Amino acid sequence: xxxxxxxxxxxxxxxxxxxxxxxxxxxxxxxxxxxxxxxxxxxxxxxxxxxxxxxxxxxxxxxxxxxxxxxxxxxxxxxxxxxxxxxxxxxxxxxxxxxxxxxxxxxxxxxxxxxxxxxxxxxxxxxxxxxxxxxx
Amino acid sequence: xxxxxxxxxxxxxxxxxxxxxxxxxxxxxxxxxxxxxxxxxxxxxxxxxxxxxxxxxxxxxxxxxxxxxxxxxxxxxxxxxxxxxxxxxxxxxxxxxxxxxxxxxxxxxxxxxxxxxxxxxxxxx
Numbered sequence: 001x002x003x004x005x006x007x008x009x010x011x012x013x014x015x016x017x018x019x020x021x022x023x024x025x026x027x028x029x030x031x032x033x034x035x036x037x038x039x040x041x042x043x044x045x046x047x048x049x050x051x052x053x054x055x056x057x058x059x060x061x062x063x064x065x066x067x068x069x070x071x072x073x074x075x076x077x078x079x080x081x082x083x084x085x086x087x088x089x090x091x092x093x094x095x096x097x098x099x100x101x102x103x104x105x106x107x108x109x110x111x112x113x114x115x116x117x118x119x120x121x122x123x124x125x126x127x128x129x130x131x132x133x134x135x136x
Numbered sequence: 137x138x139x140x141x142x143x144x145x146x147x148x149x150x151x152x153x154x155x156x157x158x159x160x161x162x163x164x165x166x167x168x169x170x171x172x173x174x175x176x177x178x179x180x181x182x183x184x185x186x187x188x189x190x191x192x193x194x195x196x197x198x199x200x201x202x203x204x205x206x207x208x209x210x211x212x213x214x215x216x217x218x219x220x221x222x223x224x225x226x227x228x229x230x231x232x233x234x235x236x237x238x239x240x241x242x243x244x245x246x247x248x249x250x251x252x253x254x255x256x257x258x259x260x261x
Contacts, residue, residue, distance in 0.1 A: 014161040021158060021192055039191060039223040043231060046194040050161075094232055104195045108231035 006064035011052045011078075020049040020061045027063055028074055031134055041074060041132050044109040048078045048128055051105050055098075056082025056125065072134040073114075079127045085120040092118075142167050144174055149181040150251055152244065157189045164197055168204045175211050182251040183208050186244055188219025193228045202236040216240065216247040 007027075009020045024045040028038045045061065052059035059080030066073055085091045092110070097103035106128075110116040113130040120126040142163065143154040151174045156163060171183060185201065187193070205215035216239045220228075241247035 018158060018160045025191075036223040036226050039221075039227045040230070042192050043194050043227045046192050046196075047231070050194070050196060102195045102199055102233075104232045108195065108233075111230050111232070112227060 005066075006062070008060050008062040009049075010058070010060050011049050011080075012058045014053060017046060017049045017053060021046050023061075024063065024074075024076065027065065028132075031065060031072060031074055033074070033132070033134060037132060037135075040112040041076075044112040044130055045076055047105040047109045048076070048130065051128075052078050052080045052082075054101075056080030059125075071136075073131050074134075075129065075131045077127060077129045079125065081125040084122040084124055084126055085118070086122050088118050088120060142170055144170055146174070146178045146180065147248075150184055150248060151175070151178055151180045151182075152184045152186065154186045154188075155190050157191055159190070159197070161196060164200045168200055168207070171204055172207055172211065175208060175213055180213060182214040182216060184241075184244055184247040184251070185215060185217045186219050187217060187224075188221070190224065191221070193220075193224045193233070195231065195233060198228065198233040198235070202238060205236070205238045214239065214251060216250055218242065218244050218247040 007023065009023050010016060011020060021042050024042050025038060028041045033041065049061055059078060059082070062077040062079065064075050066075065090096055092107050094107045095103040109130060114133050115131040117129045118126065142156065145152045151171070153171060155167070175183070201217070208215050217235065218241045220240065239250055241250050
């Protein structure tokens, strides 16, 4: 395992979704997350990485680990320069999808993680940040 | 590119499919074609899908599986999913996934029992 504090994974093909999952698995496991939390974080990463590929064609997943008041967190940021999300509230509604999907990616990822922030501007891409705190 | 093999074995009246641990999207799509091809070739009563190795059950994977089971049902077969890890069951439920009425069993043994003696109230919708 290389640098355990930050890194990034370019998302340019469907196979990069698998690469993103593997990196997240390695980082979350090394941080000593329990098996269920590791699975939650990997699954959320899989949904968000697929969104990047599906809606923007390409982008990047940045990950970092940090410490705040003695608590450790894993943060994942998914950035793309795609078309953006016109209505974030609608996009967060379970079952809503502009593709052929189930419409569970964004709302599901939010439930699986502890925190989520979305910044999106039509024509200027989307940034989704999620965090999971390590429970002691 | 990764090249992941899907194991597909005919056991008596059943086709047993084992999914790789971390399938990419191409593998998941190939799975659908392989399974339907095996239905035609072996003419089994059912399909047992062993996901005991699968660690990431995301919405794409769930959609492919429910779609495949519907296609198998259209061809006249029954699908049983088996071997789901506790962490996968927790995550899939929180994500909001359902298996759309596909039969599930804890072990391959029980899946085979289920196909041999289908419970009348637990038919595929």
